[in-house]
Amino acid sequence: MFMSISTTGSAESPATDLGFLLHKHPDRVQRFATSHGEAHVFYPEAGDELCTAALLLDVDPIALVRKGRGRGGSPDCALAQYVNDRPYAASSLLAVALRTVFRSAMKGACPARPGLADRPRPLRITLPAVPANGAGEGGGPAMAARLFEPLGWRVEAAAIPLDESFPEWGESRYVRLVLVSDAVRLADALQQLYVLLPVLDGAKHYWVAPDEVDKLLAAGEGWLAAHPERALITRRYLARRWSLTRTAMERLELARLAEADDREAEEIDNAVDDRPEETEETEETEKATGPSAEPRPPSLAEQRRTAIVAALREVGAARVADLGCGQGELIGALLTDTRFTEVLGVDVSARALQAASRRLRLDRLPERQAARVTLAQGALTYTDARLKGFDAAVLCEVIEHLDLPRLPALEYAVFGAARPGAVVVTTPNVEYNVRWESLPAGVVRHADHRFEWSRAEFRTWAERVAASYGYTVVLRPVGPEDGEVGAPTQLALFRLGTPTESTPTPVHTPTPTPTPTTPEGGEPR
């Protein structure tokens, strides 16, 4: 089994720097024992212009059989244990050898040349025979391209004929693979090979244990979460073990959202819409104007909280889960009322949770108060045992932050799996947007809103979800109601199994009615 890595030199770094990066001297042939045979590292060429390192893995099929790892080929044929592709094809055995032989290089460690490992450089990686099994997922050269091209590699992959003397026999399941990049970190290249070689093979020579999820996510850090084929990669890497795949996908989604979170903190972290009055600046201004100033009308966000708390009291909830709690304003409001004995705040954004913890001063609350609150990171599109057993759950301005195709996953996780006694959902009423002075027509209220619904659309959704999961639902307007376009926020109160109220109780806005400014100001015209 053979693989070579070549690089070219530049003014800052001669090609032979590859030796420092791999922690293997270009002038020597080195031998390493791996669990499946011997690995040899040597350099067919080592000049300033061009340097190539080769890894040859001399797999011992008999030792593999003795270790119970020789299963390859047809189970009906005893000889297949001894006569198979293991010694020749770059499979999971090579991936494991890569990790053994190039462990430091894979970590991006290069103490001899500080900074060298962080610098992308041209690389050309050649693998003469890689098994690429489709197993119904389109194998061969096309699979190689699907896996490596999104990572920036130019992929030359050609199917190897079964037997060159008999072209009519067709192609084998092996491809000759050449990966070329003008600028890539060697550590990233090795991590990608470590994950993607067994993925291409579609099989592993060993039993896939739960710690493989950690290995996959560690090796995939920085590239797997955003890879368009991450589902295929995860499934095949974990040998189609469903529960492991699901765990890995969930953690990848968290990683992806957390990355997005760092990039667009303001947009994703919170619905900044409707409430600039809660920024510190405004609080300061208010303090400056003193007690004689007109009392500030409640913002739409405050009106929403009032309506939600009223709904929670109405259903007699004591244990409440605030799903997508953001910076914890609702949690703060719930804590002021002792009837809410336990509050769980869940959000996907670590940054939002930190802000919530600061805002609620969790570290400074008296013990008994603090014991009422738990904050937890979680993705609402996955079922989560921690969400079970609550009297009520709240989704305040959360659903519109999900891509519509992901919404059914949240519906199942909340209504199907967590199954609280009641669910309060609020979302913007898109019809009302024409009343926001500064909102151009057709623009949503917040950059991260994936959709905004009309009253009819929200009703249709709410009634479908209620019917599917055995809840009844009433819809209520929140905020100043406009005869034509309704109220700015719409609220749905779901109750498990109770009959529908015949007349929905509208939640009226406390007076005085606010004066319109901007969507962020939360005030209608």
Ligand code: SAH
């Ligand atoms: N409920 C809060 C925050 C609303 S903003 C309030 O009304 O102030 C929407 C929140 O949902 C954000 O904090 C965002 O991080 C969170 N969120 C979005 N998608 C999520 C998901 N899939 N799982 C968990 N939280 C999510």
